[in-house]
Amino acid sequence: MLSSAATSITVVLIVFFLFIEGAGVFTKKPIEEGFLLAVHSSNPIKKLEPSQIKDIFDQKITNWKQLGGKNVPIVLFRTEDITEFYSEEELGENFENFPAKIDEYVSNTPGVIAFFSDKYKTQNFHGRELEINKIKIFEFLSGEEWFPTAQPIAQMGVKALIYGTLWVSFGAILLALPIGLAAAIYLSEIARKRTRNILKPLIELLAGIPSVVYGFFGLVVIVPLIQNVFGLPVGETGLAGSIVLAIMALPTIITISEDAMRTTPRAMKEASLALGASHWQTIYKVIIPYSASGITAGAILGIGRAIGETMAVLMVTGNAAIIPHTLLAPLRTIPATIAAELGEAANGGLHYQSLFALGCILFLITFCINMLVELVTNRGSHKKH
Amino acid sequence: MITKEIRLAKQKRRNQKIAFGLFQLTSYAVVGLLFVILAFIVTKGIGVISWEFISEMPKEGMTQGGIFPAIVGTLCLVFGSMIFAFPVGVLAAIYMNEYVKDGWMKKIIKQMTNNLAGVPSIVFGLFGMALFVNKLEFGDSLLAGSLTLGLLVLPVVIRTTEEALKSVDDTFRQASLGLGASKWQTTSKVVFPIAFPNIITGLILSIGRVSGETAPILFTVAAYFLPKLPTSIFDQAMALPYHLYVISTSGTNIEASRAMAYGTALILIIIVLISNLLANALRKYFGKKVKMN
Numbered sequence: 001m002l003s004s005a006a007t008s009i010t011v012v013l014i015v016f017f018l019f020i021e022g023a024g025v026f027t028k029k030p031i032e033e034g035f036l037l038a039v040h041s042s043n044p045i046k047k048l049e050p051s052q053i054k055d056i057f058d059q060k061i062t063n064w065k066q067l068g069g070k071n072v073p074i075v076l077f078r079t080e081d082i083t084e085f086y087s088e089e090e091l092g093e094n095f096e097n098f099p100a101k102i103d104e105y106v107s108n109t110p111g112v113i114a115f116f117s118d119k120y121k122t123q124n125f126h127g128r129e130l131e132i133n134k135i136k137i138f139e140f141l142s143g144e145e146w147f148p149t150a151q152p153i154a155q156m157g158v159k160a161l162i163y164g165t166l167w168v169s170f171g172a173i174l175l176a177l178p179i180g181l182a183a184a185i186y187l188s189e190i191a192r193k194r195t196r197n198i199l200k201p202l203i204e205l206l207a208g209i210p211s212v213v214y215g216f217f218g219l220v221v222i223v224p225l226i227q228n229v230f231g232l233p234v235g236e237t238g239l240a241g242s243i244v245l246a247i248m249a250l251p252t253i254i255t256i257s258e259d260a261m262r263t264t265p266r267a268m269k270e271a272s273l274a275l276g277a278s279h280w281q282t283i284y285k286v287i288i289p290y291s292a293s294g295i296t297a298g299a300i301l302g303i304g305r306a307i308g309e310t311m312a313v314l315m316v317t318g319n320a321a322i323i324p325h326t327l328l329a330p331l332r333t334i335p336a337t338i339a340a341e342l343g344e345a346a347n348g349g350l351h352y353q354s355l356f357a358l359g360c361i362l363f364l365i366t367f368c369i370n371m372l373v374e375l376v377t378n379r380g381s382h383k384k385h
Numbered sequence: 386m387i388t389k390e391i392r393l394a395k396q397k398r399r400n401q402k403i404a405f406g407l408f409q410l411t412s413y414a415v416v417g418l419l420f421v422i423l424a425f426i427v428t429k430g431i432g433v434i435s436w437e438f439i440s441e442m443p444k445e446g447m448t449q450g451g452i453f454p455a456i457v458g459t460l461c462l463v464f465g466s467m468i469f470a471f472p473v474g475v476l477a478a479i480y481m482n483e484y485v486k487d488g489w490m491k492k493i494i495k496q497m498t499n500n501l502a503g504v505p506s507i508v509f510g511l512f513g514m515a516l517f518v519n520k521l522e523f524g525d526s527l528l529a530g531s532l533t534l535g536l537l538v539l540p541v542v543i544r545t546t547e548e549a550l551k552s553v554d555d556t557f558r559q560a561s562l563g564l565g566a567s568k569w570q571t572t573s574k575v576v577f578p579i580a581f582p583n584i585i586t587g588l589i590l591s592i593g594r595v596s597g598e599t600a601p602i603l604f605t606v607a608a609y610f611l612p613k614l615p616t617s618i619f620d621q622a623m624a625l626p627y628h629l630y631v632i633s634t635s636g637t638n639i640e641a642s643r644a645m646a647y648g649t650a651l652i653l654i655i656i657v658l659i660s661n662l663l664a665n666a667l668r669k670y671f672g673k674k675v676k677m678n
Contacts, residue, residue, distance in 0.1 A: 003472075003473045003474075003476040003477040003480065004476070004477040004478075004480040004481050004485070004494055005477075005494065006473050006474075006477055006539060007477070007494065007497050007498040007501045007539055007540060007543065008493065008494055008497040008498075010501055010536050010539070011497050011500055011501050011504075013512070013516065014504065014508065014509075014512045017511075017512055017515040017516055017520075018508070018511060018512065018515070020515075021511075021515055179411055179414070179415065180415075182407065182408045182411035182412070183408070183411050183412040183415050185408050186405075186408035186409050186411065186412040187412060190405050190408060190409065191409070191412070199412060199413075199416055201665055202416045202419055203415055203416060203419070204661075205419060205658070205661055206415070206418070206419050208593055208594075208597075208657050208658070208660075208661045209422065209597070209654065209657060210596075210597025210598070210599070210626055210653055210654075210657060211506075211597070211599065211600075212597065212599045212626040212627075212629050212630050212653075213422075213426070213597070213626075213629070213650050213653055213654060214422075215630070215633075216629055216630075216633050216646060216650050217422050217425065217426070217650075219633055219634070220633075220643075221425065247418060247422075250415055250418075254415070278397050278398070278401050279401060279405075280397075280400065280401040280404055280405070304503060307505070308503075308504075308505025308506070308507070308508070309505070310505065310506060310507040310599070310600040311599045311600055311626075311630060314634075315630070315633070315634055335505055335507040335600070338507050338510075338511065339507055339510070339600055339603055342510075342511070342514070342603070342604050343603065343604060347519060355511070356511060356515070359507070359508050359511040362505055362507070362508055363504065363505075363508050366503050366504060366505055366508075367500060367503070369503065370499060370500050370503040374496070374499070
């Protein structure tokens with residue numbers, strides 16, 4: 001009794017832990033804990049968006065005017081810069097004058113934006129601390145930049161990762177669907193029983209090969225191949241990921257579509273043939289429409305498997321977190337991001353939580369896909385009976 | 386008029402031939418792909434495999450020596466996850482198939498099992514880290530890794546066991562109940578023994594699955610390099626798939642450890658292939674035997 005509930009309990013626990021950790025992202029500010037950003041007290045700007053702060057520190061924004069402030073050039077200041085302005089004696093032997101000197105520097109520099117630790121903030125600090133917004137769900141989903149450990153401010157935009165995941169997965173399905181369908185048609189309708197009994201287990205064996213072996217194969221064979229064929233600087237591209245995923249999705253698509261085609265009632269086939277239709281006409285006018293729901297289910301499941309696949313993709317796609325415009329460039333998917341970064345993320349920190357939030361997104365996508373498959377197969381079976 | 390029809394018929398037949406030929410070619414190409422992958426790894430890896438490779442510790446930044454600790458680690462993980470997943474999964478399937486009547490509850494449990502099967506393996510990794518490693522404070526350990534992998538294969542065990550139980554003819558159940566056996570006696574003395582070979586098939590398939598999974602063990606147990614074998618369930622361990630991943634992507638000297646990578650891939654493939662072939666052979670063998678009864 002209890003054990004039959006084990007799967008349900010597990011699903012509930014997965015949802016619980018994933019979302020508890022993932023939701024933490026939206027309760028935090030994207031600045032490292034214990035640090036603050038301050039400006040000169042005369043600066044009219046009170047609030048900045050994370051992306052603006054990043055642009056400032058990347059020196060893409062160089063004047064407060066660009067942010068709606070006064071026409072003053074922006075002066076960047078990080079804690080370690082203090083030594084440029086004050087001698088070691090002034091700062092004190094044990095840096096005991098640090099806070100006072102930072103305060104002095106900030107109040108003397110009208111265009112300053114200073115990034116330093118809380119503990120260097122004096123009691124009567126003359127600058128003004130900038131307010132930083134918490135990360136909003138909308139920003140998280142629509143942000144285009146993923147630099148979760150960037151200083152001074154983390155960029156948590158998952159758009160590039162979502163796009164990367166979808167590009168690779170749909171590329172894979174585009175490759176695998178025609179091949180898989182052709183093979184399924186051959187196996188269910190054309191091949192002799194003996195041929196089928198040999199081929200089908202072999203195809204199912206493809207599903208048994210571990211994903212890390214596919215990744216390795218992709219890395220040593222497909223990646224160099226793509227590099228040479230297209231004359232690219234690197235072969236680690238979305239296309240390499242799509243090809244590897246297509247190979248991995250083939251068994252799913254073939255097995256499920258073949259099963260669906262074989263459920264076509266014999267009477268239907270015979271009726272079609274008796275009316276003078278050729279075997280080929282029977283296949284694409286009778287059998288394929290009849291098994292359409294099964295084929296769709298196979299394709300959707302294939303996409304689901306591709307979206308969640310981690311290791312193979314991690315090893316061949318190059319992991320560049322930029323929005324892809326072509327499959328011939330490196331890209332990065334959600335699962336690969338989690339796998340690559342979780343090991344370095346501090347437990348319970350913002351980065352850690354943001355990876356769990358990615359896990360939530362992934363879980364929701366695959367959950368929806370499963371539901372969709374259920375819907376498609378149910379509708380198919382209702383129609384038939 | 387007649388010649389036109391004949392021509393059309395001929396054309397139709399020719400089109401069909403071309404289409405069918407194409408389909409046949411595609412199917413063989415898919416199978417060919419399997420052989421290309423296998424042949425590639427076998428030819429590159431066979432030269433690396435030796436007794437030393439299987440029985441020795443890695444040396445010189447994992448460019449020399451063997452992969453013994455990784456093999457042991459994977460065996461431990463397979464054993465640990467099966468100890469958890471097999472009894473739970475089999476009991477769940479028996480309960481579902483023999484005791485629960487069709488209804489909303491069965492539907493929900495079925496749906497949940499399907500959903501669990503669809504959860505990406507990296508999400509299992511996240512979950513295992515959050516629950517076992519951090520919340521229950523097992524740390525990176527064989528225990529945490531085994532439990533994570535066990536949950537991952539639970540749906541596989543449940544499904545194959547259910548299939549096995551379903552394939553037991555209802556007349557066996559009726560005969561047993563008719564002779565006055567209780568429901569539990571029928572299940573344990575009649576249904577289970579007949580279904581047992583197919584249940585074992587499921588077990589072997591799950592072993593193949595567990596030994597190849599990487600993502601769930603990344604953050605729950607796997608160690609980059611450990612010069613000693615695990616001594617307790619709270620130890621970290623190396624594992625074959627993770628070993629292959631690290632030495633092919635982030636080793637200290639990727640080119641120098643390529644040979645080791647081929648060898649590791651081959652060992653991994655051998656384990657998976659053997660478990661698959663064994664499962665197939667068993668299914669065929671017992672499939673015949675049960676029918677004869």
